[in-house]
Each structure stands twice: as structure tokens, then as C-alpha cells.
Amino acid sequence: MxxxxxxxxxxxxxxxxxxxxxxxxxxxxxxxxxxxxxxxxxxxxxxxxxxxxxxxxxxxxxxxxxxxxxxxxxxxxxxxxxxxxxxxxxxxxxxxxxxxxxxxxxxxxxxxxxxxxxxxxxxxxTAPRTGPFRFLVFGDSGTGLNDQRNVAAQMRAERDLALAIHVGDVVYPTPTFQRYLDYHFGVYADLMAKIPFYPCLGNHDVLDDHGAAYLALHTLPPDEGVPQAMRGHYYSFDWGDVHFVALDTNEILHEANLAPMIEWADRDLTMTRKAWKIAFWHHAPYDSLRGEHREQTAVRERLAPLMDKHGVHLVLVGHHHCYQRTHPLIGGKRVEAGRGTVYVTSGGGGAGLYPIPPNDFNAAGVSDHHHCTVDVTRGQLRVRAVRHNGQEMDAAVIAPLPALAENGIVNGATFEAGVAAGGVMSVFGRNLAFETLGFSTLPLPTELAGVRVFAGERALPLLFVSPGQINALLPLDRTGDTRVRVVTPNGAAEMSVNVLETAPAIFRYNGHAAITRSDGSQVTPSNPVFPGETLTAYLTGLGRVHQPVQIGAAAPFSPAAEAMARVSVVLDGSPITPSFAGLSPGSAGLYQVNFRAPYELGSGTFGLRIRAGGGQSSPVPLPIS
Ligand SMILES: [Fe+2]
Ligand SMILES: [Fe+2]
Incomplete structure (x- = not known):
């Protein structure tokens, strides 16, 4: 093109x-x-x-x-x-x-x-929107010595690199323009011409002038929401299915700068919908090299809880001149594989090495010059550490297990509690899928992006899967206490939910209730209904229907499948009998209720609910002109 x-x-x-x-x-x-x-x-x-x-x-x-x-x-x-x-x-x-x-x-x-x-x-x-890729990790590099050049040669020998993460201490001993040009941009010039490097500030990078040379020489991703004085100190970016967050742990002891950074990172990690969350900064929170020195303790106390809260899969750090990989940790405690956060220290890019005393956190540790690669695949991160002579010195797989949020099974229309037989159910959690995918044909598939959902032994038709949310259809013929199980290539998570006979909930579309006028246009405050007009509300949770239908397949037109439950529309407190209530013909898992707007209310905005059997929806506003 x-x-x-x-x-x-x-x-x-x-x-x-x-x-x-x-x-x-x-x-x-x-x-x-x-x-x-x-x-x-x-x-x-x-x-x-x-x-x-x-x-x-x-x-x-x-x-x-x-x-x-x-x-x-x-x-x-x-x-x-x-x-x-x-x-x-x-x-x-x-x-x-x-x-x-x-x-x-x-x-x-x-x-x-x-x-x-x-x-x-x-x-x-350019960055892909999705799909596998490989990236480099290294740090504590810029000495200009042979140790740095040997590691650089091995990095250069890697194939299919998408980008590089530098975990800080870009140059030694002090951060001058000359050293950045000679010991960083010069050493890696041929790599930097082909892939972007994303650095964070090490303590050596801020020894003079608050990192002025580093900040002048690096063009970093736009850092929206970062206070002016801290621009370039922390930022985030996406690559494929990964959200990367770079932080500045030099600020960890300065509360005035730290608090805004933590707030920013909390917001940033809340906003992302990417399957993978990877954070990087300079000071290692977990290891015992220099005992409990202040930065390490502060990083552990202030940043580790944020990683736990957001389910960050991998944290990349430096500062300690060696390679270390922790067990997966939550709250500083070792947890089973597939949960928690793995912290990798990759501080062997060229500076003088430190020994690794034994500690309780580490699953692996080698004190040698090295770099790491991380392969991002659908469902796994594969971490590899490569010695300066090309020898592989560690390899590990991070394969996150799915986890369901507390009270994480809700109706798919309003995300309120209460799901009904035949209804759309939304399941919220973590690591539920490693890409975002919706169904493309009917009948609905029972597997999307390698993910399946079961109610008891029954595989459910799937509308949508994503890392944090799945939408699936519950069977029509099953109510009561039901085990819902999400199965990914990495494992399974399950939770019990009480499936009701009916639990009506009106869908929303473009910020308004999914109710259409007789011409098919959506009812909105600027498109109110006329008295006497026939309206259609789209909802879930009307339960069983009078004729046998295949759940997940297109609902029949003639005759349309009517709800068995008694359905009424309650407008401003008064019930209206619908002309039809049942499965929306031609679609899967969607119900509709057809009713006429009354003449007697006059103009105004009125609360509308739909009742079905023993359940009723939350009210939505209906503007009548
Ligand atoms: Fe260092
Ligand atoms: Fe350092």
C-alpha cells in the first residue's frame, strides 16, 4: 500500500x-x-x-x-x-x-x-494491536567496558525483537551528555535504529541535575496526567496485548512526588483493558543484597501493594547487579504458580557484579552479566536470561490462572446481581482470556479465544471474552444453585451462582436504555416518544419460553418464542400489558417487550420498569413528548 x-x-x-x-x-x-x-x-x-x-x-x-x-x-x-x-x-x-x-x-x-x-x-x-512478540530487558549497563559490550553483542544476536526495556542506571558513574552518547546511544545504536528502547531512571541517572541529560536525550511516550515537574519520570504504553508502566523509584523517599506517582499508576492500571500488565522501575523490592536499605523497604511498602491490587503479572527491576527471579508473590508471600507477581531483577548489563545472598523470595539467581528476553504469547510470558557468552542461565514461564471477582457473576445488561435461566450473564475477574473477542456468527460458539464457560457440565454459548469480562448465555432449563466454571488454557476458576426463573434487566446502548420507537430509532431525551406509539424494550432475564429453542441459536420469528412468565411494563407506577414479551426473533440471548406508550400521562419523563414473574428491572427514564 x-x-x-x-x-x-x-x-x-x-x-x-x-x-x-x-x-x-x-x-x-x-x-x-x-x-x-x-x-x-x-x-x-x-x-x-x-x-x-x-x-x-x-x-x-x-x-x-x-x-x-x-x-x-x-x-x-x-x-x-x-x-x-x-x-x-x-x-x-x-x-x-x-x-x-x-x-x-x-x-x-x-x-x-x-x-x-x-x-x-x-x-x-509499528506496534501490533494484538498477537505474540518478544522484547529485551536489561539494566545497569553504561560503563563502556567490555562487560557491557559483550552483553550488547548477545542482545544484538537475538531475533525478532519488538522493543527493549531498560531498568535504569543507563550510565555510570554520573549522568553526563557525553556518557549517554558514548555508553548508551553509541553502544546500542544499531539496535536502537530498529527497535524502540523504553528506559526508567536509575539512581545514577539522577545523580546530577535531576536527570536533565537523561530527560533531554530521551523522547518518551506522552505522560498524560503526570505533573509538569515529573514529566518523563513515569509513563505507560501499550504493545500488542501488553500494558507497560514505567515508574521512577528515585522518588520513593520523597512523599511530595511519590504520592502523585502512585495515584497516577493506580489510575493508569485501572484504565487498561490489556491482557498483560508489566511494570518496570529501578530499585528491586525483593532481595536481600544490601539488607533492608531504605529504598528497597519503601519500594516494597509502597509499590508492591499496587502490583497486588492490579494483578500485575511481571515487574522488571535493576539496581542489584545480577539476575534474580522471585517466586510469584502476593503481599510479599510466595503463592502458587499462576497467581501473584513475579519480580525479575536484570541488573547485569555491564556494571560491576554483586553477589546474591540467599533469600526467601528467589526462585532463581545468578550473579553474571546478562540480558533477558520475554516472549509474550497468548496466555504465557516466557522469561529467559542469557549470559554474556550466549548461554541461557534461566528460563521460566508465567501462565496466569483465571480468577473470578467476588460477586463477579451478574446480569449482562446492567451488571447488577441476579441472573436468570436463558439470560446473558457477565463474569468479571482476571486472566479470563488473553485477547478480546466477540462472537461473529450464530449459533454462538462455546469456545472463544481458547476460553470455555460451563454451568455444571454444560458448555455455555459465548457472546464475548476479554481479560476482565466474559458474557455468556445461561441454559433455559436450569435454575437454582449452579456452579459456573471458566476454563482457559492455563486453568479453571469457578463460583456458585443462584440462577433465578426471571431477573429482568434492560440493556443500555449509547448511555441510554435500549428502547426503540416505532421507526426503530432509540428513545433518548432528544428523541422522546409520542403518546400511543408502539415501543420495544430490549432486555435479558425473562426466563423460559413456551416453545423449545436452542440456546445460542437465532430465536424463531414465526411463531416468536413467548416468555412463560407473566410480563408487564410498569410506567409511572401503572402496569401496561405488553403486546409481546419473549425472545427477540433472529438474535441469540436477547429478549424484547413490545408495548404502547399511554395517552393519559401527558408529557414528561417517567420511570419505567419491566416485571416478569417474581422479578422486576431497575427503573429507566422514558421521555414522552
Ligand atoms: Fe546500578
Ligand atoms: Fe542503581
């Missing part, structure tokens, strides 16, 4: 640059940093490179390896003066944000300054 200039590129350079010199300077231009990828999303990516003199920087981008049919974007250039960089020269940092890209798609690019190519033709892939 082709890419248009308009969709591919963000705004070109807006900064004024002095035309003076322009091309003439090109011969003297020196590259300070080669192009690197940042903040790659499903539809965008940023490339950053740097020179020592002002110049017109451009990025040529194409879907083709030969850069034909390319789009050329002019970079936004930001100058860091030599006083600031202490490089003996200014740094002109050029940045192009590409937008309007396709997910999981390969793009080719080359950077230029003043018309001269300053990079090879590199390619990268």
Missing part, C-alpha cells in the same frame, strides 16, 4: 533555523547521535538524531526497502548549548514524529542533514 504525505507525517519543523550557512556547513557536520526510535505506537513512531551544528535535518520514510515512494519530513530541531551539554559543543537534536502509520507494519527510513545522508536505510515495525 502507499502512504500519503499528509497522513504519514506530523507537522514539520516549526523552529526557526538560520539559513545562514545551511548547506555550506554540511561538510563540517559531525553526528553526535545516530538515529534512534522512540515512542513507537500502533500508528506512529519518533526518530531522533543529533549533530553538532545547525542544519536542516530530514527523514525519508517509505514502505519500500529501496525508499521509493517515500515521504520526506523535515525535523524539529532543538538546540542544547555547550554550557548545558558540556560536550565542548552544542547538540542539535533532530526529531521527526511519524503519524498515520499502520499497526504491526514495517517501515524504512533514512536520516539526512543538509542534504547529506547521515544514516543507513533502517527499518522498524
Amino acid at each position: 502507499t502512504v500519503s504525505r499528509r497522513t504519514l507525517l506530523a507537522a514539520a519543523a516549526k523552529l526557526a533555523w538560520l539559513p545562514l550557512g545551511g548547506r555550506l556547513l554540511s561538510a563540517a557536520q559531525r553526528m553526535l547521535r545516530a538515529p534512534s526510535l522512540h515512542d513507537v505506537t500502533v500508528d506512529g513512531a519518533t526518530v531522533v538524531w543529533g549533530t553538532d551544528q545547525r542544519g536542516v535535518a530530514r527523514l525519508t520514510v517509505s514502505r519500500r526497502a529501496d525508499l521509493q515512494q517515500a515521504v520526506v519530513a523535515t525535523a524539529t530541531t532543538r538546540e542544547y548549548g555547550s554550557m548545558e551539554t558540556r560536550l565542548g559543543t552544542a547538540l542539535f537534536q533532530h526529531e521527526v514524529r511519524m503519524t498515520g502509520l499502520q499497526p504491526g507494519t514495517e517501515y524504512f527510513y533514512r536520516a539526512s542533514v543538509d542534504g547529506a545522508d547521515v544514516s543507513a536505510i533502517w527499518s522498524f515495525r
Whole structure:
């Protein structure tokens, strides 16, 4: 496919640059940093490179390896003066944000300054919306020593990498521009040209100037909701089915900055609907290397409960210069495989090694230079630690078990308690599925994304599965105490629920009750009904019907399947007898009630409930004009 200039590129350079010199300077231009990828999303990516003199920087981008049919974007250039960089020269940092890209798609690019190519033709892939991928993990790296370069060589030998996580201490011993350029962007330049690196701040990264060089040189994902002073310190992003959260544990001892970060992370982890939650920061909460020093204790006390609360599957940390992998933990206690959070310390990227004294948390520990890879598959994370000589030194699988929320089985229309035979049931919990998938044909499938739900021994027709919620149809012929069991490839979770004869609940659609007027349009405050008009309410929970039907198949038209329970519509306290109440013809698991709006009420908004047998729905407003 082709890419248009308009969709591919963000705004070109807006900064004024002095035309003076322009091309003439090109011969003297020196590259300070080669192009690197940042903040790659499903539809965008940023490339950053740097020179020592002002110049017109451009990025040529194409879907083709030969850069034909390319789009050329002019970079936004930001100058860091030599006083600031202490490089003996200014740094002109050029940045192009590409937008309007396709997910999981390969793009080719080359950077230029003043018309001269300053990079090879590199390619990268945008983030996929879903599906498996592999990423790198390493940390405590930037010494410039052979230990760092040996690990880098093994990282370079990995295949099919999507991105890299750096768990902090990007450079040693102090965070100067020079060291970032030499010991980080220089060492990993060929990897950074192909995959984005996502770092977090280590204690060495904030030793001077509150991380000014780190923050200047990294273009991180937008950090909405982060206080201005803390921009770049914490952020989150999605890749495939994973939600990644980066935190700054240097702030762990400063309550004024810590509390907003914890609030932000709590909100961020609450919002995500991704199957996987992976957090990373610098200080390891669980190990005993330096005893109970203050950061470690504080990280454990303040961040571990947040991981427990949100069911974060994997936490990646550094600071201790070794490899450690904990057992799965909740509240600092070891739990069975498939529950809790696994903490992996990967602090062996190049700095001097620390020993690992025995502790109760660890399932594995090796003090050697290494990197890790994590393979994200449907239902599993596979962690691998690779020694600087290429030898695998640990491998582990994280396969989360499904877990149902307390009182997590509710009706699928309003998510209130009370489910009925033949009704739509929503099951809430964790690790219920590893992708989000709805049914596509009738009759409904009894397996979606590898997930099945049973009532007793009966496999239930499924409408929708996702990590946190499943919608399924209960059998028509079964009431009373029922074991509901969710089965995923990793295991099963079950809970008892009392299935009622009837439990009417009106669906909502676009924020309003699912009631349509005679022309099929939805009733809303701005589309009220006329007195005498025939209306249809869509709901669940009317229970059994007069004729045999196959649950999960399209309900019959002629004759339509009428509810056995006595159904009435109660409007402003007065009952109305419906003209029809039963399964909605042509659909699966949906009931409808047809009734006429009365003449005698006049205009206004009136409470409407539907009663069926011994149950009644919560009221919804019905506007009458
Ligand atoms: Fe370190
Ligand atoms: Fe550290």
C-alpha cells in the first residue's frame, strides 16, 4: 500500500533555523547521535538524531526497502548549548514524529542533514494491536567496558525483537551528555535504529541535575496526567496485548512526588483493558543484597501493594547487579504458580557484579552479566536470561490462572446481581482470556479465544471474552444453585451462582436504555416518544419460553418464542400489558417487550420498569413528548 504525505507525517519543523550557512556547513557536520526510535505506537513512531551544528535535518520514510515512494519530513530541531551539554559543543537534536502509520507494519527510513545522508536505510515495525512478540530487558549497563559490550553483542544476536526495556542506571558513574552518547546511544545504536528502547531512571541517572541529560536525550511516550515537574519520570504504553508502566523509584523517599506517582499508576492500571500488565522501575523490592536499605523497604511498602491490587503479572527491576527471579508473590508471600507477581531483577548489563545472598523470595539467581528476553504469547510470558557468552542461565514461564471477582457473576445488561435461566450473564475477574473477542456468527460458539464457560457440565454459548469480562448465555432449563466454571488454557476458576426463573434487566446502548420507537430509532431525551406509539424494550432475564429453542441459536420469528412468565411494563407506577414479551426473533440471548406508550400521562419523563414473574428491572427514564 502507499502512504500519503499528509497522513504519514506530523507537522514539520516549526523552529526557526538560520539559513545562514545551511548547506555550506554540511561538510563540517559531525553526528553526535545516530538515529534512534522512540515512542513507537500502533500508528506512529519518533526518530531522533543529533549533530553538532545547525542544519536542516530530514527523514525519508517509505514502505519500500529501496525508499521509493517515500515521504520526506523535515525535523524539529532543538538546540542544547555547550554550557548545558558540556560536550565542548552544542547538540542539535533532530526529531521527526511519524503519524498515520499502520499497526504491526514495517517501515524504512533514512536520516539526512543538509542534504547529506547521515544514516543507513533502517527499518522498524509499528506496534501490533494484538498477537505474540518478544522484547529485551536489561539494566545497569553504561560503563563502556567490555562487560557491557559483550552483553550488547548477545542482545544484538537475538531475533525478532519488538522493543527493549531498560531498568535504569543507563550510565555510570554520573549522568553526563557525553556518557549517554558514548555508553548508551553509541553502544546500542544499531539496535536502537530498529527497535524502540523504553528506559526508567536509575539512581545514577539522577545523580546530577535531576536527570536533565537523561530527560533531554530521551523522547518518551506522552505522560498524560503526570505533573509538569515529573514529566518523563513515569509513563505507560501499550504493545500488542501488553500494558507497560514505567515508574521512577528515585522518588520513593520523597512523599511530595511519590504520592502523585502512585495515584497516577493506580489510575493508569485501572484504565487498561490489556491482557498483560508489566511494570518496570529501578530499585528491586525483593532481595536481600544490601539488607533492608531504605529504598528497597519503601519500594516494597509502597509499590508492591499496587502490583497486588492490579494483578500485575511481571515487574522488571535493576539496581542489584545480577539476575534474580522471585517466586510469584502476593503481599510479599510466595503463592502458587499462576497467581501473584513475579519480580525479575536484570541488573547485569555491564556494571560491576554483586553477589546474591540467599533469600526467601528467589526462585532463581545468578550473579553474571546478562540480558533477558520475554516472549509474550497468548496466555504465557516466557522469561529467559542469557549470559554474556550466549548461554541461557534461566528460563521460566508465567501462565496466569483465571480468577473470578467476588460477586463477579451478574446480569449482562446492567451488571447488577441476579441472573436468570436463558439470560446473558457477565463474569468479571482476571486472566479470563488473553485477547478480546466477540462472537461473529450464530449459533454462538462455546469456545472463544481458547476460553470455555460451563454451568455444571454444560458448555455455555459465548457472546464475548476479554481479560476482565466474559458474557455468556445461561441454559433455559436450569435454575437454582449452579456452579459456573471458566476454563482457559492455563486453568479453571469457578463460583456458585443462584440462577433465578426471571431477573429482568434492560440493556443500555449509547448511555441510554435500549428502547426503540416505532421507526426503530432509540428513545433518548432528544428523541422522546409520542403518546400511543408502539415501543420495544430490549432486555435479558425473562426466563423460559413456551416453545423449545436452542440456546445460542437465532430465536424463531414465526411463531416468536413467548416468555412463560407473566410480563408487564410498569410506567409511572401503572402496569401496561405488553403486546409481546419473549425472545427477540433472529438474535441469540436477547429478549424484547413490545408495548404502547399511554395517552393519559401527558408529557414528561417517567420511570419505567419491566416485571416478569417474581422479578422486576431497575427503573429507566422514558421521555414522552
Ligand atoms: Fe546500578
Ligand atoms: Fe542503581
